[in-house]
Amino acid sequence: MTRGTITLEALLAPPIAGKKAAAVYSELKRRIMVGRLTHESPITEQSLAQDFSCSQGTIREVLLCLEREELVDRRGYQGTFVTKLSEQEALTFLRLRLALECTAIRQSIPNITPDKMARLRAIASFYANSRTLEDVLVPSEIDRIFHQELFSLSGMPALLPTLKRTLLQLHRFTLTKHHGHVIWSDQSWDPHRPILDALEQGDGDAAEHHLSRHIMSFFTQFASDVLLDEFGSTDATELLRKLA
Template identity: 35%
Template sequence: MIFRVVCNNKKGLAVSDSLSRRPARTPQSPLAAKASVAFASLKRDIMLGELRAGEPLTELDLAARFQCSQGTVREALLQLQEEGLVRRQGHRGTQVSACTVDEAVEMFRVRQQIECNGMARVMRHKSRSLIPDLQDMAEDMIDAATADDELQLAAIDRDFHRRIFRDADLPALDPILHRCLVHNHRFKISRSIGTRDLMATALRHRVIIEAIGEGDMAAATQTLHHHIATIVDFGPTLFPDAEQ
């Protein structure tokens, strides 16, 4: 089931993960609508670093902020917990999770293994809609880059990689990949706001589409490996064989 989470960033553009792992309640449910608003707003603040690691998030305060019940806030916090953006620790309450270099390195390594191992299956079972879907997302990334909207670009980027992996037909691994992608982008955004070339980031996805379209499994896997390995320059210890 597709669930689109939408919020407004500072530039007024929508931010979404249209392939969210968590199934939506019925669209008519007021609880689901309010929980989506709270989830999207809090996710935006965490991704942009406006809510810092360790900052407490109390249900009572958030219910007042979003003018909703504590049950609605709890639903939003559970979604954030699933994405690894908050930690809920019983009597200690809920806090924004850390975004450390050590975790980022491991998340990149797990992501690389999942995606690159999945590429062989993608190339054997590639759906007819894969390339058109990826081309549409690549254009959307260019639009986000033109608007200087890093958060929206990252959201579409996640959709792009999860769309590729969907053709691998390994749905049990998608939640793990999704969390890796969210953490990767949070780490990268936290260290690059105002300094990253967003258009270059958007355009570098084209080579992945070309490699998949050419049908060469080895080349497509290597292209994806290089793409992931060069997202952030951690130095030679992360992926020693990658060209930095």
């Protein structure tokens, strides 16, 4: 599989039909992910329909999609609210992510083919290139897609929805702490490359090592205050031991 068989537009396509609905979904999700919409203010279908110049039916469809992703909670006549995520919940999600991905990566090695590796490297390349954009959400979306694709090779499909939810909530927690401010555009290397190199060489120990540190690096970069408050450290080796 060559890079020409995969496009960034296809990777980032919203999971909702209709051009207008897709645009509204993308914008509302962006506002939630970077903290412009929070659990403190109710969201009404009528106000959103006015803001986006569309029908309430379109807004309802979008909110249902966001509810399935557990980004909003619809409460009947009270309105719709962005779901709240505490620091302790985020740390629990971090532990869960490490357990899921570090278990899965070793099981992925026998299932790696040249085509699958080419697809993973193409997604990693999109991620590396996207960090030059003044948009923190696009690299976040691509990073989650990369990890979902990698996990799908492990032969544990029943756990994939759990990983998707975990990744989305962790990224939301970390991104909202900076309200969309781009803090990773100066990175000149691709953190996914060592993971893929180790997979290609069939080295499970190295793959798990690079993966676990990539996961910790992302959380530390965006939410170091949470780790300092909870563990008094941002050292990856120490934190991985404490989170195990």
